[in-house]
Amino acid sequence: MEAWARGVRGLLLDISGVLYDSGGSGGGVPIAGSAEAVRKIKASGLKLRFCTNETQATREKFVKKLQGLGFDISVAEVTAPAPAACRLLKERGLRPHLLVHDDLVPEFAEIDKTNPNCVVVGDAAENFSYANVNEAFRVLIGLEKPVLISLGRGRYYKETDGLKLDVGAYMKALEYACDVEAEVVGKPAKAFFESALAEMGVPPQEAIMIGDDIVSDVGGAQQCGMRAVQVRTGKYRPCDENHPQVKPDAYVNNLAEAVDVILSQL
Amino acid sequence: MEAWARGVRGLLLDISGVLYDSGGSGGGVPIAGSAEAVRKIKASGLKLRFCTNETQATREKFVKKLQGLGFDISVAEVTAPAPAACRLLKERGLRPHLLVHDDLVPEFAEIDKTNPNCVVVGDAAENFSYANVNEAFRVLIGLEKPVLISLGRGRYYKETDGLKLDVGAYMKALEYACDVEAEVVGKPAKAFFESALAEMGVPPQEAIMIGDDIVSDVGGAQQCGMRAVQVRTGKYRPCDENHPQVKPDAYVNNLAEAVDVILSQL
Structure with a gap:
């Protein structure tokens, strides 16, 4: 059933639209279950890296905001x-x-x-x-x-x-x-995914990218030999499921669901 | 020598970069000889129409500015x-x-x-x-x-x-x-040139477009069956002369030179 989730040793997570939605006076709103999902990944022993195209702030400032929203994340874990x-x-x-x-x-x-x-x-x-x-x-x-x-x-x-x-x-x-x-x-450039994988120390065939962007996250990661899952949060739109070039290995409602499935296969 | 200028009954003139350079406190600066060239065309009996992609002002306001810069032009003569x-x-x-x-x-x-x-x-x-x-x-x-x-x-x-x-x-x-x-x-759309030609009452093979834009003016007019001349004023750049797709019927230094050549062939 959930073959896409088997044999995984490392996860690359997009941030905006997966962990949180940016904007507003507080700088953003966490997506329900995402902070807990990050904690579960860290507790599981899976390798984890955040792979973002965020360029509105230094990594320091960006990570501080995410910590303030309840995420367990550090600058050293972010590829930007x-x-x-x-x-x-x-x-x-x-x-x-x-x-x-x-x-x-x-x-x-x-x-x-x-x-x-x-x-x-x-x-x-x-x-x-x-x-x-x-x-x-x-x-x-x-x-x-x-x-x-x-x-x-x-x-x-x-x-x-x-x-x-x-x-x-x-x-x-x-x-x-x-x-x-x-x-x-940045995403979807192959060299960018490869450096994130190298930093994580996991080969592409044992890694999954989880993102909300059908082209930059899903298409880019698949070009690199990784599996890729699209969340139905953030910029996801139903018409993404008819994309002419890119087909994710799976759709999930959100990060929490993706992580539960992956952890159930360990 | 100047075969491109023979058998002409009508002229389409681009405005910005051909009659004048826009900008600055006065709204622009006439290109030397252009106001006189427009007067010569009108005196010659050739049909004339101004064919512009100008969309920063209503035609009324735009024409008023050009009149202020010394051009003999009316709203009814402008295709925009x-x-x-x-x-x-x-x-x-x-x-x-x-x-x-x-x-x-x-x-x-x-x-x-x-x-x-x-x-x-x-x-x-x-x-x-x-x-x-x-x-x-x-x-x-x-x-x-x-x-x-x-x-x-x-x-x-x-x-x-x-x-x-x-x-x-x-x-x-x-x-x-x-x-x-x-x-x-607007230029380079074929329908736009065709409506300018219809308003002038001249078939494409008897009309010349004079402009500074190698693609929108020259390429567009040629697609329509007209001849087209590029002036070396306005946005003209020397590298335009190596354009991979578009080759003008002639280059001239400015509108005044184009008009002198055309009138000498009548």
Whole structure:
């Protein structure tokens, strides 16, 4: 019956839409049963890693918020795009113009940002003003060889007050305006899942990704050789179940249900 | 030598980047020789029509600005996307949510905008705030069958203080976020050129389009069976001359030069 849940040694959990819905004055609302589910995973001896495309805050700030919402989580357990982008920038001698959320800027503190030779775009939210997007466009189109690095390619996410446009939409705007293709750091990039698996020390065939995004979470993880489960929380929409390219290994109502099934198979 | 300029009975002129560069406190700066070139065309007996994707103002306001800059132009001579969009909306019983410049809104005065069943996006400029773009996204993704109508698909245009992102970039953002394809009203849509030709009363093979946009002006007009000339003013960039798909019938330094060549062949 629940063959998808067998032979598991490690779990990768998406955060937004799986642990909690972001937004509102408190910064978000936990999804019922998710905090308990994280505790159960930790008690089970399964390996666990949080694999997020969150780029609205430093990992420190983000983790603090999640702890405040009742989650047992630490910075060292989180794989996120900004540190991955910093590694890539250093390796290639790239100096970014940042089109990101103010709260993400400290993640790039060590990076030389003078005389930019690339643009990094994250989920800048309200910082996606016309002036800011246009400034990034001008930097990009002024480069002899435009390099655009995108922290994820999500279409939208769900906050407590509704759906919000994600970084992918603005990545597409800049791609089109400058006739370039962005390099994506974060889910669904294969290298990103592979680094999360390496940090967890579990091979893909023994790991399950649990997420609410049919493309970035489910499709990306499956491309990597992992199993992937879609939760019916967060940005999940019923039409996801007819997605032309991606079919999850299972659907579950929420993280709590996924974890109960997986633990019952140990 | 100048075979491209022979057998002409009518001219379609792009406005921004051909007659003038927009922006700045006066609303723009005429391109040297363009006002005189328009007068020469009118004196020659050639048919003339202005074919613009301008959607930052009503035609009335836009024409008034151009008159102030010294151009002999009237509202009746201008083919623009907003009136074409209004015809389409009425024909199909569509009620738009508008993501456009404040100054364009009066063009839609006669259109029912209650309980929207489509989104119309124009060159909203500073109105492309995150909140406004997100609101349009929410309307669109909430529709059972999302309909997105875009007033042009330009990548960028040139103002006196530099390049500015055009409607096409935001069209792409919404297309991606909602997984829809926009219907484009305005250049390079064939129907738009055809209506400009009909208004002028000249068949495509006897008409020349003069514009600064290699895709929207030149490519679009050629698709329609017209000849098309690219000026080296406005948003023109030298790399346009290596465009993989579109090759103009001629390049000219500016409108004045194009008009002198055409008139010399009459």
